[in-house]
Amino acid sequence: MFIGEYSHTLDDKGRLAVPKKFRAALGKGAFVTRGFDNCLFLYTKAEWAKLAEKLANLPFAQANSRAFGRLMLAGAMDVEIDKQGRIILPEYLRGFSGLKKNVIIAGLYNRLEIWDQEKWREYTKKSEAESNQIAEQMSALGV
Amino acid sequence: MFIGEYSHTLDDKGRLAVPKKFRAALGKGAFVTRGFDNCLFLYTKAEWAKLAEKLANLPFAQANSRAFGRLMLAGAMDVEIDKQGRIILPEYLRGFSGLKKNVIIAGLYNRLEIWDQEKWREYTKKSEAESNQIAEQMSALGV
DNA sequence: TTATACGTGGGGAAAAGTGGGGAATTGAAA
DNA sequence: TTTCAATTCCCCACTTTTCCCCACGTATAA
Numbered sequence A, B: 001m002f003i004g005e006y007s008h009t010l011d012d013k014g015r016l017a018v019p020k021k022f023r024a025a026l027g028k029g030a031f032v033t034r035g036f037d038n039c040l041f042l043y044t045k046a047e048w049a050k051l052a053e054k055l056a057n058l059p060f061a062q063a064n065s066r067a068f069g070r071l072m073l074a075g076a077m078d079v080e081i082d083k084q085g086r087i088i089l090p091e092y093l094r095g096f097s098g099l100k101k102n103v104i105i106a107g108l109y110n111r112l113e114i115w116d117q118e119k120w121r122e123y124t125k126k127s128e129a130e131s132n133q134i135a136e137q138m139s140a141l142g143v
Numbered sequence C: 001t002t003a004t005a006c007g008t009g010g011g012g013a014a015a016a017g018t019g020g021g022g023a024a025t026t027g028a029a030a
Numbered sequence D: 001t002t003t004c005a006a007t008t009c010c011c012c013a014c015t016t017t018t019c020c021c022c023a024c025g026t027a028t029a030a
Helices: A020-026 A045-056 A063-072 A091-097 A117-129 A131-140 B020-026 B045-056 B063-072 B091-097 B117-129 B131-139
Strands: A002-009 A015-017 A030-034 A040-044 A077-079 A086-088 A102-109 A112-116 B002-009 B015-017 B030-034 B040-044 B077-079 B086-088 B102-109 B112-116
Touching (some): A002 A015, A002 A020, A002 B077, A020 A040, A030 A045, A030 A063, A040 A045, A102 A117, A102 B063, A117 A131, A117 B063, B002 B015, B002 B020, B020 B040, B030 B045, B030 B091, B040 B045, B040 B091, B102 B117, B112 B117
Antiparallel strands (some): A040 A112, B030 B040, B102 B112
């Protein structure tokens, strides 16, 4: 289970440290891909396999399904954790997510999200302001 | 079952003493996360597991579900109680809840709430003043 | 008044995160 | 085929943060 918010830095070589806690889970293989709201999703091998399966079975006759598949499947890349506990993010994903030096890594149960710090700050600020409304809606979903 | 109101202090290292009564219940694992009205929620491991499960199953294709998950899952952190009976609150949660030196820990049955003392005072003052109205509305919910 | 327990503060050791240099490997050009 | 250049990968070292332990003060009860 991934939870929490971590602040790390992306170096000039495109390397990003994974929080110590999560390395064991990702050691068997990790997959990054494009996410929503301009962040990246990082999955364990097992979770990625489940998701990829679902994506592959989307009806490719539908334009939206094709777009979704291209976004997440073609966007994906398997990454390895080096001896220092870092992964290398490919150029196209750094560009997509607008990552600069300061990066936020967020745990969302079965995935990690990688955000540019500025974007994350703006996003959470906005969400906090709307949290009461959102919570009302969530109660309808049984939370 | 957590009840009562306790006043403690947060030190420079972000450490907060948990009231003695509650340590046994939280000893097996405790989880803090963002709450409502700018306070933090503190759960036992068992209670958190139930909540996290629900949050994880929200449909991530919906913008509001994602926002809620990011507030509460990415907001969460598992904390351990040290030999002195304290937990460490991460920087981002202290910022979120506006905690300063004086902190209130309040028991709410299946969770504890952590408030900045000032905010708590204002909130309770306001609620006490409105208690009659609130009570009317609650009766509709079967209380 | 003394003893005990709880809460608070701080210092030192260890670990995690970050940056940079050098070796090895790959690819391209002569 | 050989050589040069560029990129990738690996390892070392520094810095910062975290964790663990000890000690003091205050409150409470005997």
